[in-house]
Amino acid sequence: MKNWAGNLEYSSENVYHPTSVQEVQQLVAGASRIKALGSRHSFNRVADTDGTHILLDALPQDIVLSADKTTVKVSAGISYGALCRALEEHGYAIHNLASLPHISVAGAIQTGTHGSGVNNPSLAAAVVGVELVRPSGELAILTQDDDEFLASVVGLGAFGVVTGLELSVRPSYDMRQRVLTGLPWDTALSNFRQIASSAYSVSFFTDYTGDAIPQVWLKALDSEPALPDLFGGTAASTALHPLPGMSAENCTVQLNEPGKWLDRLPHFRHEFTPSNGEELQSEFILPLSDAPAALTAVRALADKLAPLLFISEIRTIAADEFWLSPFYRQQSVALHFTWKPLQAEVEAVLPELETALAPFGSRPHWGKLFTPGLYNFAALYPRFEDFRALVHANDPAGKFRNGLLESVLGVPAPAGN
Numbered sequence: 001m002k003n004w005a006g007n008l009e010y011s012s013e014n015v016y017h018p019t020s021v022q023e024v025q026q027l028v029a030g031a032s033r034i035k036a037l038g039s040r041h042s043f044n045r046v047a048d049t050d051g052t053h054i055l056l057d058a059l060p061q062d063i064v065l066s067a068d069k070t071t072v073k074v075s076a077g078i079s080y081g082a083l084c085r086a087l088e089e090h091g092y093a094i095h096n097l098a099s100l101p102h103i104s105v106a107g108a109i110q111t112g113t114h115g116s117g118v119n120n121p122s123l124a125a126a127v128v129g130v131e132l133v134r135p136s137g138e139l140a141i142l143t144q145d146d147d148e149f150l151a152s153v154v155g156l157g158a159f160g161v162v163t164g165l166e167l168s169v170r171p172s173y174d175m176r177q178r179v180l181t182g183l184p185w186d187t188a189l190s191n192f193r194q195i196a197s198s199a200y201s202v203s204f205f206t207d208y209t210g211d212a213i214p215q216v217w218l219k220a221l222d223s224e225p226a227l228p229d230l231f232g233g234t235a236a237s238t239a240l241h242p243l244p245g246m247s248a249e250n251c252t253v254q255l256n257e258p259g260k261w262l263d264r265l266p267h268f269r270h271e272f273t274p275s276n277g278e279e280l281q282s283e284f285i286l287p288l289s290d291a292p293a294a295l296t297a298v299r300a301l302a303d304k305l306a307p308l309l310f311i312s313e314i315r316t317i318a319a320d321e322f323w324l325s326p327f328y329r330q331q332s333v334a335l336h337f338t339w340k341p342l343q344a345e346v347e348a349v350l351p352e353l354e355t356a357l358a359p360f361g362s363r364p365h366w367g368k369l370f371t372p373g374l375y376n377f378a379a380l381y382p383r384f385e386d387f388r389a390l391v392h393a394n395d396p397a398g399k400f401r402n403g404l405l406e407s408v409l410g411v412p413a414p415a416g417n
Ligand SMILES: Cc1cc2nc3c(=O)[nH]c(=O)nc-3n(C[C@H](O)[C@H](O)[C@H](O)COP(=O)(O)OP(=O)(O)OC[C@H]3O[C@@H](n4cnc5c(N)ncnc54)[C@H](O)[C@@H]3O)c2cc1C
Pocket: 004, 005, 035, 036, 037, 038, 039, 040, 041, 042, 043, 046, 047, 048, 056, 076, 077, 097, 098, 099, 100, 103, 104, 105, 106, 107, 108, 109, 110, 111, 112, 113, 114, 115, 156, 157, 158, 160, 161, 162, 163, 274, 275, 281, 365, 367, 368
């Protein structure tokens, strides 16, 4: 079994698709090494195991709105695409989405997946309750006030198999999307926060070469003014794809045409393959206040990066409270890199990029390519030692651990596994 990008083959010996939570409990209780696998969209071995893989795609995909219609209970393996369609049918919505809808809700949340918007926290921030199968097979319900909740929501699958999630919802809303082209870099750097705040969700697309950022996508709530300022760029008069020269047919509707949140927040339409399937990704997250200096440092590497890049996307994310969230108590900017499928070349250049971003306290996206040995995670995450202690306490035999977790947490593989 390979991941979505096809750049890695999982090491599991068995793969199960349980049809009930009780079956999940039995599988977990009986395994010595086990890991939940979502929709396989991560680019590194965060979801790998040398034991049993458990996929939740055969569990009943129920979606239950609470009586006061402020939250929804979902089966953890459901995709955001299916969840969004069901919510919209009932007139409800979630606060933000990633760039593609095909990822599983549990897998996305476990790695801190996010969209964009200075006031929009990551997708995990919508979680108000977790149903989790612990190493013993016991079913636990975690709520917002307990430590295990704050550790395990963005938990890299280290605490158990999440079987259900309760998420905050809000009434459905309308949005409009416009693209600004040719934003001068000088203007972008001197007004970064202002431009990033000029709509509900803003994404900058660049390969760091040249004097201008080729595209800035602005997704505005229907209540927000349309492009209050062009910042020296030009409003696109035709629909665009973020990759230069590619048809915009697969992209969500632009040119300021109103539409529902689920048809504007993602860059790509639900029914189409989201982008080149043959690609790799990395992403680095740092304080929003450091965006101009960090972007200047990355531009200095443009000659090395651009030949390997399809495109880079710059987004902003509001702070959250999850101990291992890259946005833990930090309003953030995320520098995302969609690489060509040239893993050896990408891995050769990554350390130079990561070293250039290190002075800004850069935290890597947990589901994308990075070089674990370059990071002092205990210094980057104030609650890292608490996270590590709780992982040890909850899973002393390392049932849910794998090589990537061990290199992050600094613990050896348990004896006999
Ligand atoms: C084309 C593409 C676009 C992307 N766009 C974005 C984006 O816009 N923003 C962003 O932040 N990221 C993005 N990503 C990254 C992606 O969101 C993350 O890698 C995410 O974790 C993928 O979810 P998944 O369901 O495939 O999880 P997997 O890769 O299958 O698993 C990820 C982690 O979650 C754990 N996990 C999965 N299910 C469970 C469960 N039920 N219980 C406990 N643990 C579980 C796994 O063990 C593993 O640790 C993108 C990836 C791709 C391929």
